[in-house]
Amino acid sequence: MIDIHSHLLPGIDDGASDMDETVRMAKMAVEEGIHTVICTPHHANGQFMNPGDGVIRLVNEVQIVLNEHDIPLTIYPGQEIRTNLEFMDSFSAKDIIPLYASNYILVEFPAREIPKYTEELFHELRVLGMTPIIAHPERNSEIASDPSKLVRLIQLGALAQVTSHSINGMFGPKIQKLSINMCKQQLVHFVSSDAHNSTRRAFGLRAAYSSINSQIGKQQVAYYQMNAEKLVRNEIVEAAVPAWKQPKKWWFF
Numbered sequence: 001m002i003d004i005h006s007h008l009l010p011g012i013d014d015g016a017s018d019m020d021e022t023v024r025m026a027k028m029a030v031e032e033g034i035h036t037v038i039c040t041p042h043h044a045n046g047q048f049m050n051p052g053d054g055v056i057r058l059v060n061e062v063q064i065v066l067n068e069h070d071i072p073l074t075i076y077p078g079q080e081i082r083t084n085l086e087f088m089d090s091f092s093a094k095d096i097i098p099l100y101a102s103n104y105i106l107v108e109f110p111a112r113e114i115p116k117y118t119e120e121l122f123h124e125l126r127v128l129g130m131t132p133i134i135a136h137p138e139r140n141s142e143i144a145s146d147p148s149k150l151v152r153l154i155q156l157g158a159l160a161q162v163t164s165h166s167i168n169g170m171f172g173p174k175i176q177k178l179s180i181n182m183c184k185q186q187l188v189h190f191v192s193s194d195a196h197n198s199t200r201r202a203f204g205l206r207a208a209y210s211s212i213n214s215q216i217g218k219q220q221v222a223y224y225q226m227n228a229e230k231l232v233r234n235e236i237v238e239a240a241v242p243a244w245k246q247p248k249k250w251w252f253f
């Protein structure tokens with residue numbers, strides 16, 4: 001398995017606290033069957049900046065440590081980038097980097113809204129040949145209360161990544177139900193861990209795929225796993241045009 005969203009790097013955001021925890025997390029990833037992880041520390045979220053060159057340097061250092069510990073895990077650089085008005089300038093300055101060497105870029109909205117400038121930002125990224133991947137849309141309250149707003153962004157060329165722990169129920173039954181419904185209705189293109197530590201928020205990717213397998217089917221799991229592989233190879237991820245149908249007895253917030 002490939003995990004495209006994690007906070008595995010030590011001591012640079014609210015993820016792994018130090019190298020020991022990074023090593024513990026890496027071992028846990030391998031035990032689950034994950035062979036490749038993209039490290040996506042927070043960028044511009046109001047607390048952490050983590051410019052691209054520092055992330056790339058640290059990934060190289062951590063890979064050496066993992067190799068010394070004989071942990072068969074390949075790690076690549078990336079960022080989880082909070083939308084902001086300087087986004088395109090930061091991209092030009094290479095403070096913002098894509099996921100590994102791809103044309104995919106992981107974008108995070110504030111928890112409660114989709115910023116007004118999002119469509120324009122996504123258009124500018126698309127003009128440059130970049131595909132924004134929206135991190136955990138199921139945890140954004142504007143999307144959660146009206147998932148058709150995510151459909152609109154997907155129609156503009158964005159993709160969406162659901163977090164394994166949302167599928168597994170860590171964020172409560174509402175987000176769990178919403179996540180599965182989004183998967184069923186083709187609003188999701190990637191499942192990844194957003195792992196932050198080796199205790200409460202580790203990977204949970206195998207459990208999430210197992211849940212998707214039993215609730216939707218093995219083709220859906222294969223689709224997500226293939227998309228992560230395509231991303232690493234910088235190939236085009238096929239996305240159906242979704243249409244959100246409100247499930248009966250729908251309730252959220």
Ligand SMILES: [Fe+2]
Binds near residue numbers: 006080194
């Ligand atoms: Fe994250």
